[in-house]
Amino acid sequence: MKKELVKLAEKHGTPLFIIDHDKIRENYRVFKKNLPRIQAYYAVKANSNPEIIKTLFNEGASFDVASYNEFMQIYEYIKHFEENDKDFFVWDKIIFSNTIKDRETLRKIKKYRPLVTYDNTDELKKIKENCSTAGLVLRLKVPDTGSQVEMSSKFGAELTDAYNLIKKAFDYGLVVEGLSFHVGSQCTNFDNYTVALQMTSELFNDSRKKGYNLKIVDIGGGFPVPYDSHVPKFEKLAEIINSECERLFPKDIEIIAEPGRFMAATTATLVSEIIGKARRDGKIFYHINDGVYHTFSGVVYDHWIPNFHSFKGGKKEVCAVVGPTCDSFDKISLSEQLPGNLQIGDYLYTENIGAYSTASTTKFNGFDGAKILHINN
Numbered sequence: 001m002k003k004e005l006v007k008l009a010e011k012h013g014t015p016l017f018i019i020d021h022d023k024i025r026e027n028y029r030v031f032k033k034n035l036p037r038i039q040a041y042y043a044v045k046a047n048s049n050p051e052i053i054k055t056l057f058n059e060g061a062s063f064d065v066a067s068y069n070e071f072m073q074i075y076e077y078i079k080h081f082e083e084n085d086k087d088f089f090v091w092d093k094i095i096f097s098n099t100i101k102d103r104e105t106l107r108k109i110k111k112y113r114p115l116v117t118y119d120n121t122d123e124l125k126k127i128k129e130n131c132s133t134a135g136l137v138l139r140l141k142v143p144d145t146g147s148q149v150e151m152s153s154k155f156g157a158e159l160t161d162a163y164n165l166i167k168k169a170f171d172y173g174l175v176v177e178g179l180s181f182h183v184g185s186q187c188t189n190f191d192n193y194t195v196a197l198q199m200t201s202e203l204f205n206d207s208r209k210k211g212y213n214l215k216i217v218d219i220g221g222g223f224p225v226p227y228d229s230h231v232p233k234f235e236k237l238a239e240i241i242n243s244e245c246e247r248l249f250p251k252d253i254e255i256i257a258e259p260g261r262f263m264a265a266t267t268a269t270l271v272s273e274i275i276g277k278a279r280r281d282g283k284i285f286y287h288i289n290d291g292v293y294h295t296f297s298g299v300v301y302d303h304w305i306p307n308f309h310s311f312k313g314g315k316k317e318v319c320a321v322v323g324p325t326c327d328s329f330d331k332i333s334l335s336e337q338l339p340g341n342l343q344i345g346d347y348l349y350t351e352n353i354g355a356y357s358t359a360s361t362t363k364f365n366g367f368d369g370a371k372i373l374h375i376n377n
Helices: 002-012 021-034 050-059 068-075 083-093 103-112 121-130 159-171 191-209 234-248 261-267 295-301
Strands: 016-020 038-043 062-065 094-096 115-118 135-139 147-149 175-180 185-187 216-218 254-257 268-280 283-288 316-322 331-339 347-350 371-375
Touching: 002 016, 002 268, 002 347, 002 371, 016 021, 021 038, 021 050, 021 234, 021 261, 021 371, 038 261, 050 068, 050 261, 062 068, 062 083, 068 094, 068 103, 083 094, 103 121, 115 121, 121 159, 135 159, 159 175, 159 191, 175 191, 191 234, 261 268, 283 331, 295 331
Parallel strands: 016 371, 038 062, 038 254, 062 094, 094 115, 115 135, 135 175, 175 216, 216 254, 283 316
Antiparallel strands: 016 268, 147 185, 268 283, 268 347, 316 331
16 A cells, blocks of 8 residues: 555645545445444535545435535435435435524525534524525534533523424424434544433434424534543444434434534544754654645644654654644644654555545645545546
């Protein structure tokens, strides 16, 4: 594999972001195999590359979108469908999981009769005025302790307010289809799921008893990616979710999830090039042609811990790897174990960089982002 990465870098130049579509398909199938009852809605925000979406579309995936532009990326693949088939796809396979949507977006999507989330009264009013055709999913605030990226401080209704938000929606003439939650991204504390499912089931079953025919439970994302050997196994989490869903919810409901990182993270490898080398306060600094304003943006926005590997051998020492921009903030890592004998023009490679990387890259300082190369698509 190392030789192949070098060949690709020499052929296409660097930085080179290589997406393996066999891995995308494998991740989707692993998810479906271990959670057979759950419909997987790929969270487009993790990596919105059109080729990734195309591969998952062809696998039969559904999609979680946060904006009109993300919605239209999916719609592109169904616009040739018959009208009834288009309507069914939008209803059955797309959810707007962003609980706060601007009025213009709501007006634009009204004709598609979408499924949308909400978590407060003002959002309900906005939906009623601008997108009354939507089906609603109430998002609950749940524990997210131990997740790489927490969600509860920004999203989710308190359980004490939730029933009134359901009632108010129906009083407005809207229809609440179900409930959702999100335990935080890269969740390694599986108790979060157990508690969230219990909370959701209590409200779900109570609402049904009071005459509100809820049909959907959305368990969000957060499914752990094996970035290292310490991450607990997804298969173990799947066993917990399967067991709890069987115990807590009626068999006639639809259970959905929003895996993003799980689908995208392990699908990509980045090859970067050393463009400068200096010893600063006794430590080697390798300057590379990619950084935190570009493919390594996940270091800033995603609390991601980067990894670097060299193609050449040599005695390893603690090195810094920094980006190409003029900003001193552009330090990717100050503690990488790398050979001290690497030279300008040598390559480094970074694994499991498919999620929350190119999705938030910028053009800062005039540097282009990495070239994207698709293999096995």
